[in-house]
Amino acid sequence: MNFRTHTLENGLEIVAECNAGAHSQGVGFFVRTGARDETDELAGVSHFLEHMVFKGTPRRTADDVNREFDELGAHYNAFTSEESTVYYAAVLPEYQEPTIDLLADIMRPSLREDDFNMEKKVIVEEIQMYADQPPFGMDDKIKELHYGNHPLARSVLGTVDTIEALSAEQMRGYFQSRYSPSNLFVGAAGNVDFEALVRQITERCGDWPACNTTRDVPPAASKSSFHCIARESATQQYILQLLDAPSSESEDRYAAKLLATMLGDDSGSRMYWELIDPGLAESASLGHYEYLGVGMYFLWMSCEPADAASNYARVQELEQQAQAEGFTEEELRQAKSKVKARVVLGSERPRNRLFNVGGNWMQRREYRSVADDLNTVDAVTLDDVQRVLSAYPLTGGTTVTIGPLQDWPAS
Amino acid sequence: MPPVTQVQQRQAHVHQFDNGMVLVGEPTEAVESAAFSLLVPAGYSTDPSDRLGLSSLLCDMVLRGAGPRDSRALINDLEVLGVERGESVGASQTSFSAATVSSNLLDALNIYADIVRRPALPSEQLDAGKLVCLQELRGAEDEPGQKLMMRLRRRAYPSPWGRSSIGTAAGIQASTSDDVARHFALCYRPNGTILGVAGNFEWQPLVDQVEGLFADWSATEALPVSDADATADDVHEDYQSNQCHIGIAFPSVPYRDPDYLRAWAAVGVLSSGMSSRLFTEVREKRGLCYTVSASLQTQLDRARVLCYAGTTAERAQETLDVTFMELLKLGKGVSADELNRLKARIKSGLIMQQESTSARSGSIARDYYHLGRVRTLEELGQRIDDLTSDHINDYLTAHPPSDFTFATLGPAALKLPQENP
Numbered sequence: 001m002n003f004r005t006h007t008l009e010n011g012l013e014i015v016a017e018c019n020a021g022a023h024s025q026g027v028g029f030f031v032r033t034g035a036r037d038e039t040d041e042l043a044g045v046s047h048f049l050e051h052m053v054f055k056g057t058p059r060r061t062a063d064d065v066n067r068e069f070d071e072l073g074a075h076y077n078a079f080t081s082e083e084s085t086v087y088y089a090a091v092l093p094e095y096q097e098p099t100i101d102l103l104a105d106i107m108r109p110s111l112r113e114d115d116f117n118m119e120k121k122v123i124v125e126e127i128q129m130y131a132d133q134p135p136f137g138m139d140d141k142i143k144e145l146h147y148g149n150h151p152l153a154r155s156v157l158g159t160v161d162t163i164e165a166l167s168a169e170q171m172r173g174y175f176q177s178r179y180s181p182s183n184l185f186v187g188a189a190g191n192v193d194f195e196a197l198v199r200q201i202t203e204r205c206g207d208w209p210a211c212n213t214t215r216d217v218p219p220a221a222s223k224s225s226f227h228c229i230a231r232e233s234a235t236q237q238y239i240l241q242l243l244d245a246p247s248s249e250s251e252d253r254y255a256a257k258l259l260a261t262m263l264g265d266d267s268g269s270r271m272y273w274e275l276i277d278p279g280l281a282e283s284a285s286l287g288h289y290e291y292l293g294v295g296m297y298f299l300w301m302s303c304e305p306a307d308a309a310s311n312y313a314r315v316q317e318l319e320q321q322a323q324a325e326g327f328t329e330e331e332l333r334q335a336k337s338k339v340k341a342r343v344v345l346g347s348e349r350p351r352n353r354l355f356n357v358g359g360n361w362m363q364r365r366e367y368r369s370v371a372d373d374l375n376t377v378d379a380v381t382l383d384d385v386q387r388v389l390s391a392y393p394l395t396g397g398t399t400v401t402i403g404p405l406q407d408w409p410a411s
Numbered sequence: 412m413p414p415v416t417q418v419q420q421r422q423a424h425v426h427q428f429d430n431g432m433v434l435v436g437e438p439t440e441a442v443e444s445a446a447f448s449l450l451v452p453a454g455y456s457t458d459p460s461d462r463l464g465l466s467s468l469l470c471d472m473v474l475r476g477a478g479p480r481d482s483r484a485l486i487n488d489l490e491v492l493g494v495e496r497g498e499s500v501g502a503s504q505t506s507f508s509a510a511t512v513s514s515n516l517l518d519a520l521n522i523y524a525d526i527v528r529r530p531a532l533p534s535e536q537l538d539a540g541k542l543v544c545l546q547e548l549r550g551a552e553d554e555p556g557q558k559l560m561m562r563l564r565r566r567a568y569p570s571p572w573g574r575s576s577i578g579t580a581a582g583i584q585a586s587t588s589d590d591v592a593r594h595f596a597l598c599y600r601p602n603g604t605i606l607g608v609a610g611n612f613e614w615q616p617l618v619d620q621v622e623g624l625f626a627d628w629s630a631t632e633a634l635p636v637s638d639a640d641a642t643a644d645d646v647h648e649d650y651q652s653n654q655c656h657i658g659i660a661f662p663s664v665p666y667r668d669p670d671y672l673r674a675w676a677a678v679g680v681l682s683s684g685m686s687s688r689l690f691t692e693v694r695e696k697r698g699l700c701y702t703v704s705a706s707l708q709t710q711l712d713r714a715r716v717l718c719y720a721g722t723t724a725e726r727a728q729e730t731l732d733v734t735f736m737e738l739l740k741l742g743k744g745v746s747a748d749e750l751n752r753l754k755a756r757i758k759s760g761l762i763m764q765q766e767s768t769s770a771r772s773g774s775i776a777r778d779y780y781h782l783g784r785v786r787t788l789e790e791l792g793q794r795i796d797d798l799t800s801d802h803i804n805d806y807l808t809a810h811p812p813s814d815f816t817f818a819t820l821g822p823a824a825l826k827l828p829q830e831n832p
Contacts, residue, residue: 072755
């Protein structure tokens, strides 16, 4: 295992974890852009653009792009989040160059009007699909309520209205301002020929002009509130809660992840024994998510509407108890075993390592090996967990519930 | 260019114990983990017709304490061993899967031997187990795509093969502790159980360990399962949603059929990769859908191709018509280019499967179930290489997609296309 980096003159960085023993390689373009970089008029453009990137270039039609990826036997896709857009492919090592040729080419898309109008329909279908599924749009709603007009509150998908109002010209402008070589990088992991990779990227991306990109990272001022939204057609009641937590820059993020594992992992946690094992709830889990300048715990619970209030009261009791009394050494040991096994099992596939290497570079311009992660998890103490509890209490936060309940029962 | 990557040669070992249980293993030193899939012959097809969901309930109950461990100790000990686990109930089997660092493999197996042989089945926790199952049933009501596919399967398969594993609320509610204990005694048995292990381990010590854990498990006679007609569900179900969900099924051949690879490859041309026909015609050219797909789902003795598309109500009729036309068109054959693209995807998929011990352990256990042996990735790779478009087209000429079953779910019913327009 061998970590390598190289920077092109125009600022484009290449980072790779090379492992000659791997069967395959994962390679991708990581762009520092997402919903948080949009304005009201451009809501959803990052994700829509991600779709459009596959729609062809001056050298390739949309059909060519799809066909060539398939000819390479690539397992490929892309995703957009609040702060990144990632295009990736897992391929056999002998296809490194044609894969780079294709990925690098589509990163300079034509954004043709006809394709734009056709793909707009697909985006609208995607929005409608999610609107029909739990939590029925409340994942966006709760961020708005919690963070107000902070950039992280922006919806990744946008709405049917913002997407329909968007023009190809607006998207081209957004692309120009965000897909600068200094605002993206190439990540790779697995059986990678690094010298060849540098050459292949330089040939194809070396002449991309650099432009300045900026990103607002204002401090988040969160608000606590509770909202009950009726949806008569739903069967279950869904309860979401957002609480402040360590951000991606914080050394405390590992302690926060272990805390969330002890309190709300989907197996063997306090919430599991209190709510899932007895069959009181269909699901009840708490996870830690980290962004630039902002971190959050995200609670998700679904259960019968009649049990919702008592279940939520139990969750609050668990949170208060953890806040007041902390956790035990035994719980920490169990959580560490679980998290470390996930790190090891998840590291076997190069495409998983790609997301790890790319994620760390995206958030902190840092490389962390599997051993680094295991050591850091091992080193977390109950004092660290206590410090996180003190800095980010598990009380308060924003709660949104949606389901058949017209009103939340008074306690 | 480096040498062309080939599927690495790995040998799969098979050992059958006197009681009928089969151990299949594929060791490799290239990874640090080990994973296993334990298939026990307790599928939803064995649920009594007035206890639908009993196998799922039993699957929940066996984890509520086993051997010397109570419910909490069982889950905690698995977590301390770093076991990533999963359970699922299929048509013919309940599958327990587990993956962990290789040094913990044998300890994890000890616990699973207790789970499938000596579960406590605590009657005081039966109500909790039933509530867990009922929660899952209620949750499925809020997932329109899943609901539609359950309906399609009920309509497309003879009973009991199209049931959903989660059963019915009535079946769960009617189940007693005696039902659970009886079902356990009938279905958790060594004859018909397959344990597939992949990863970093040595074969002979594993055989010895498994022998110690399972060889004294007594065989019992298998329950007969008889086929009946598919259920009489209506084609359409009204559902309040923005999208209409469309399902189309047609019969195909099961995994052990000599024609399977040809049938599977034909479905791959339809739906594998973004240059596949459904993606191209329904999504890329017309923008009708975000999701459209088809897959060949195989049981031991029967198989169906199941297609799904989800789209807003006003475009649903066009989506149904276009998707259906593609199914009919498949009967006219596939091109050599389409097959070559598919082969590249399959081949890299086979090589990448070696990188996941979980995937591989499930794969070798299922292979044994369907074929009575384990096909190496090398052999499968060779058979894929040998496939030509003529082979596939001969198959499609003899067996064009036909005998379709439809299901729709959404705000309004659709006009079903005619098979011979």
